[in-house]
Every structure is written in C-alpha cells, then in structure tokens.
Amino acid sequence: MRIAELSRRTGVPIPTIKYYMREGLLPQGERTGPNQARYGEEHVRRLRLARALVEVGGLPVASAREALALIFSSGVSEFDVLGKAQYALTPPRERAGDGAGDDAGDEAAAQVDELIARRGWQVKPGNPARRTLADALATLRRLGEDDYLDLLETYAETAEQLADTEVRAISRRGDLHSMAEAVVIWTALGDPVIASLRRLAQEARAARLLGGTAEDTS
Amino acid sequence: MRIAELSRRTGVPIPTIKYYMREGLLPQGERTGPNQARYGEEHVRRLRLARALVEVGGLPVASAREALALIFSSGVSEFDVLGKAQYALTPPRERAGDGAGDDAGDEAAAQVDELIARRGWQVKPGNPARRTLADALATLRRLGEDDYLDLLETYAETAEQLADTEVRAISRRGDLHSMAEAVVIWTALGDPVIASLRRLAQEARAARLLGGTAEDTS
DNA sequence: GGATAGCGGACAGTGTCACTATCTACTATG
DNA sequence: CATAGTAGATAGTGACACTGTCCGCTATCC
Known part of the structure; x- marks a missing residue:
C-alpha cells in the first residue's frame, strides 16, 4: 500500500504521516525505488496507535515515540x-x-x-x-x-x-x-x-x- | 503589599503575574496612584490557586480563568x-x-x-x-x-x-x-x-x- | 533633595510544539 | 506521454505560555 491509502485507512493526513516518520513514530516503508515505498498492516496499526496516544492520551510526540519503540521492540x-x-x-x-x-x-x-x-x-x-x-x-x-x-x-x-x-x-x-x-x-x-x-x-x-x-x- | 512581595510569597515571577492579570486570572490590585497598586491576601490565594491549576492540573490558562471566576463569583x-x-x-x-x-x-x-x-x-x-x-x-x-x-x-x-x-x-x-x-x-x-x-x-x-x-x- | 530602586502598563519578542505547505526530482498508470 | 502520485528536504504556521524591554512615574533612603 502507498501513503495515500495509509492516510485514507487511518484518517491521518499525509503531511502528518511524513512528520511522524521524521519523528520516529513510524518506521520507513519498504523501499521500492528512489521515491517509492510500500507500507503494510503494521504501519496501519502503529499509526492508529500513535494517533490514539497523541490525540486521546494527550501524550507529547516524543513520549509516544518511546512507547511505540517499546511495543515494537523485542528486548523486553x-x-x-x-x-x-x-x-x-x-x-x-x-x-x-x-x-x-x-x-x-x-x-x-x-x-x-x-x-x-x-x-x-x-x-x-x-x-x-x-x-x-x-x-x-x-x-x-x-x-x-x-x-x-x-x-x-x-x-x-x-x-x-x-x-x-x-x-x-x-x-x-x-x-x-x-x-x-x-x-x-x-x-x-x-x-x-x-x-x-x-x-x-x-x-x-x-x-x-x-x-x-x-x-x-x- | 506590592507586586514584588506577591511574587516572593507565591514563587511566581513578576512578568508572569502581570500576564495573569492581563488574562483575567487575577483581578487588578487596589490602585493608590497612577502607577501604584496594592495587593491583598486574596491575590496571594488566587495566584497560588491559578498556579496549581495550570502547573499541576495542566489546565490551559483560559480554563483556569473560568474556574477562578466561578470560585470568586457569588452567583452560584x-x-x-x-x-x-x-x-x-x-x-x-x-x-x-x-x-x-x-x-x-x-x-x-x-x-x-x-x-x-x-x-x-x-x-x-x-x-x-x-x-x-x-x-x-x-x-x-x-x-x-x-x-x-x-x-x-x-x-x-x-x-x-x-x-x-x-x-x-x-x-x-x-x-x-x-x-x-x-x-x-x-x-x-x-x-x-x-x-x-x-x-x-x-x-x-x-x-x-x-x-x-x-x-x-x- | 537627589539618587536609586521599584512600579504599572503597553507591547514586542521568545521558545516550544505539533503540525502544514511548498518544492524538487522522480515514478506509476491510464 | 500526460497526469497524478511519491519521497524527502526545508521552511512556514498558529497556538500557547510566558518573558523582555521601555516609558513615565513613585517611594524611599541617604
């Protein structure tokens, strides 16, 4: 899936998704070319989660990053x-x-x-x-x-x-x-x-x- | 009491006190001259309260104003x-x-x-x-x-x-x-x-x- | 009575935060 | 091959909560 669909399925605007990627809340998509990437279900889930923490939970973006890193790491x-x-x-x-x-x-x-x-x-x-x-x-x-x-x-x-x-x-x-x-x-x-x-x-x-x-x- | 003492007793910096007055969290002091005013115990109490709501309670200043207005009004x-x-x-x-x-x-x-x-x-x-x-x-x-x-x-x-x-x-x-x-x-x-x-x-x-x-x- | 510190009020500036907009070079697709 | 879409970079925006500076005036101490 490309970024437009990721945006559509989560309701998060594309610029915001890019911002979250810059801030490390979302990992990069799987690159298929110099300006193309693919995103999967994990991105959808992780983005929804990020949105929930920030919007409903009222967390600062930096804290949301920490929390997401914790969830999607294996060393715990x-x-x-x-x-x-x-x-x-x-x-x-x-x-x-x-x-x-x-x-x-x-x-x-x-x-x-x-x-x-x-x-x-x-x-x-x-x-x-x-x-x-x-x-x-x-x-x-x-x-x-x-x-x-x-x-x-x-x-x-x-x-x-x-x-x-x-x-x-x-x-x-x-x-x-x-x-x-x-x-x-x-x-x-x-x-x-x-x-x-x-x-x-x-x-x-x-x-x-x-x-x-x-x-x-x- | 003058503003310096108000600041000292509450720990709130003078510019912030002025800001709170502009924003309606604190009422004006009792004027004694064109550029002099006196503040009383109510100011101390109200300022402490304002600070608590904003700092510990995490309220936006506008909400704190509402809440303080409610407390210090008589129509409830x-x-x-x-x-x-x-x-x-x-x-x-x-x-x-x-x-x-x-x-x-x-x-x-x-x-x-x-x-x-x-x-x-x-x-x-x-x-x-x-x-x-x-x-x-x-x-x-x-x-x-x-x-x-x-x-x-x-x-x-x-x-x-x-x-x-x-x-x-x-x-x-x-x-x-x-x-x-x-x-x-x-x-x-x-x-x-x-x-x-x-x-x-x-x-x-x-x-x-x-x-x-x-x-x-x- | 003059120097110094402090005052009230106005207004502009700062730093942070969470986006949002724009641009460029490139790609996918009908 | 025209059009829409894309990644990435960089700059801009708006809200928010202060913070700094300046002016003309006042209080107070020597």
Missing part, C-alpha cells in the same frame, strides 16, 4: 514492560516551584514513601509517579487542603482495585508483544476514561446528595 | 457549582477523527448512555465528560481493544466509590465559597493524584503477580 521481558511503559508514558516534569522556605515538597515526598510502605507496595524508587504524586500533594498542602489524608486513603484503596483488575487482564494476554501493547494502551487511555467516569459519577452523586435536578445549566 | 448555588466547575475545567476537545465509514464513535456514544442509565446515574446531557469518555471508548474500539467491557465496569464501580467519598467530603464544607474552591481544586488536582496512585499500584500488583523484583530498570 514481561517483568519490566510495565515499568518501562510507565517511564515512557510519563512526560518529563520540572521540579515544582520552591517558594520561600517551603518544605511542603519534602513533607509530601515523605508522605508518599510512607503511603507506599504502609500499603505494602513494592515500587521502584525511580518510578516517576512518585514525583508526580508528591508534587500534587505538596501543592494541595500549599493551598491549605491539608485534610486530604482520608481522601488519599480512599484514592489508594481505589487505585489498588483498579490495578488488580488491570494487571489480571493484561496477564491473560498470550504473547509479550500483545501484553506490551495493552499496557501502553491502557496506561495512556485509561487516564481519560477514569477521569471522565469520575466526573460523571460525581455529578450523579451530587444530584442525589444535594438534591440537584438533572437540568442543563448551560 | 450549591446545586450547580459542580456542573459549572466541570464545564470550566474540561478543555474544549475537537470532534474525534472520522475515518472512512467509521461508526465506532456512534456506538461508543450509545455505550456511554447505556452505562449511565444502567448505573442509575443522573447526568446532564451536556456534561463534557460524556464526550471525552465516548471518544476514548471509540478509540479503544478502533484499536481492537473491544474486550474493554469488564474493565469499564470495574472503572465505573471505582469511580462511584471515589465520587461518593468526594461529594461527601465537599458537602461537609461550611460556606459555598469554600465548597466551590474545593470542587475546583479536587476536580483538577484529583486527576494527577489518581493517575499516579494507579501507576504505583499497578507496579506493585505486577511485581506481586508476575514475580518481578523491585530493581530499578533505568
């Missing part, structure tokens, strides 16, 4: 697919702002460690989610929301349930490639799915508790 | 704080790509409606989370992950638990202003907190189930 064992995917999928974050004499950050980091230990979780010290979580907690604390501890407990409990179901579902996959793919897809797309469901459930619960009606306020 | 009843906050906090999304003969979108939208109905949730038809969720599900379907139904059920269940705890916590706040603030903060910052916890729990669960160790793979 099932023991570190997940870790590597998490590294690839977490866009780099700069150190959060250090105001004057601000120790909220350190306290939050300690709190994260404590939470992980208390739950009996085995988490690598380099997992970027530690940092993200600590940053968010530090911010919460700076905003005076220091009564977040019970909410955090609920969140952690909930996250455990999610992770349990997810890891079980993933481990049912046959081959390693399919597992890696599922890990990336669900890590990246699970976030918006969960966020949406949370909002929907919030509105429903609020309507019930506060007696609001289902009228549109727009 | 407790019945629609949540709905309005959700509208304000959901960055506008364009219609997802329509490839050739693609009905995954419609099917996904129907699936969302069905899920909401089955759960007995009362959700306004205009809630933007419907669209986000439908888009994500459609993408999943296009990627061939059509076995997501049981996972979705777990997610929905989980979201309900979260929402229950959250709405209860919010409704314990005294005044409406504090409620509005909490809704915005927790809606925006809850997402990264939950996402991080999910990743941490995933790694822990995976280590347990697949027998991975806690070595660093970096």
